[in-house]
Amino acid sequence: MKKIWVTKSLAFTVLSAALLSGCASNTASSDGKLNVVTSFYPMYEFTKQVAGDHANVIALIPPGAEPHDWEPSAKDMKQLKNANVFVYNGIVEGWAEQALKSAENKNRVVVEASKGIELMEGLAEEEHEEDHKKEDKNHKEEAHGDKILDPHVWLTPVLAVQEVEAIVIGLTQADPAHKEDYRKNADAYIGKLKALDESFKTGLTNVKRKEFVTQHAAFGYLAKEYGLTQVPIAGLSPEEEPAPDKMADIIKFAKDNKVQTIFFETLVDPKVANTIAKEVGAKTAVLNPLEGLTDDDKKKNLDYIGVMTNNLEALKKALNE
Ligand SMILES: [Zn+2]
Numbered sequence: 229m230k231k232i233w234v235t236k237s238l239a240f241t242v243l244s245a246a247l248l249s250g251c252a253s254n255t256a257s258s259d260g261k262l263n264v265v266t267s268f269y270p271m272y273e274f275t276k277q278v279a280g281d282h283a284n285v286i287a288l289i290p291p292g293a294e295p296h297d298w299e300p301s302a303k304d305m306k307q308l309k310n311a312n313v314f315v316y317n318g319i320v321e322g323w324a325e326q327a328l329k330s331a332e333n334k335n336r337v338v339v340e341a342s343k344g345i346e347l348m349e350g351l352a353e354e355e356h357e358e359d360h361k362k363e364d365k366n367h368k369e370e371a372h373g374d375k376i377l378d379p380h381v382w383l384t385p386v387l388a389v390q391e392v393e394a395i396v397i398g399l400t401q402a403d404p405a406h407k408e409d410y411r412k413n414a415d416a417y418i419g420k421l422k423a424l425d426e427s428f429k430t431g432l433t434n435v436k437r438k439e440f441v442t443q444h445a446a447f448g449y450l451a452k453e454y455g456l457t458q459v460p461i462a463g464l465s466p467e468e469e470p471a472p473d474k475m476a477d478i479i480k481f482a483k484d485n486k487v488q489t490i491f492f493e494t495l496v497d498p499k500v501a502n503t504i505a506k507e508v509g510a511k512t513a514v515l516n517p518l519e520g521l522t523d524d525d526k527k528k529n530l531d532y533i534g535v536m537t538n539n540l541e542a543l544k545k546a547l548n549e
Pocket of ligand 1: 296380444445446465466517519
């Protein structure tokens with residue numbers, strides 16, 4: 229078992245090393261710790277877990293902000309420029325490429341945590357695609373031809389493991405002296421992520437139904453991993469308003485399949501989810517895409533594992549109705 233993991237991890241290391249840019253830096257903060265800047269919550273959490281006490285880790289995007297339509301301020305750019313390491317997911321942070329160029333720092337190590345993961349094509353809303361391109365310039369999902377790639381890999385524990393591995397490589401590159409600690413911290417956290425994956429596997433086998441209605445298309449990887457189907461109201465970004473005929477389709481689907489729960493998110497206005505739920509006589513419940521934490525989440529001391537555990541419980545309940 230262990231041997232297999234080592235082999236896999238080595239293959240991934242070789243792959244990821246080639247994808248990281250920058251080189252080792254000696255510009256750590258005055259307390260001797262690395263200055264690590266991350267983008268949104270899961271990147272912050274994964275990085276903190278790997279870094280332990282060896283780095284000051286900050287998240288540029290405030291916990292309660294929705295990252296899909298966020299842009300850096302002048303202060304954020306300064307922090308980015310002074311960072312020893314910058315960790316981001318990729319694709320969600322449409323601003324990152326340009327910001328990294330503007331806030332140039334040749335010694336900064338950049339970790340695009342989703343790089344090396346085979347990304348799925350997202351669900352583009354065809355009719356509205358042209359409008360979105362024109363009006364929604366903040367929403368820069370990476371376009372490859374007409375394909376839109378789905379960035380939401382952090383919502384699947386096994387893919388989160390790969391992101392953690394990319395972060396280990398980045399921190400080690402910037403601070404080789406603490407290589408062993410980064411490895412040890414990562415292994416401990418990966419153990420928790422694998423246990424989480426096991427809970428999802430066990431909890432979602434033998435559920436009564438396989439389809440779940442979500443506020444935006446954030447759960448594609450999770451659905452694929454555990455043999456489920458997500459029926460998203462909005463596309464890859466939560467701010468997209470669904471077209472009227474798509475609303476009608478979802479309502480019809482929910483009625484035909486007697487769906488009893490319509491999921492909504494904590495960082496986005498649930499008005500469309502509420503409308504659909506009312507129309508089909510379903511209730512609403514939270515399925516959290518972990519694009520940030522609310523004050524309420526923080527009060528409850530919820531972290532990535534805690535929110536994912538709540539997500540699993542919410543899914544189990546809805547899929548067994
Ligand atoms: Zn999203």
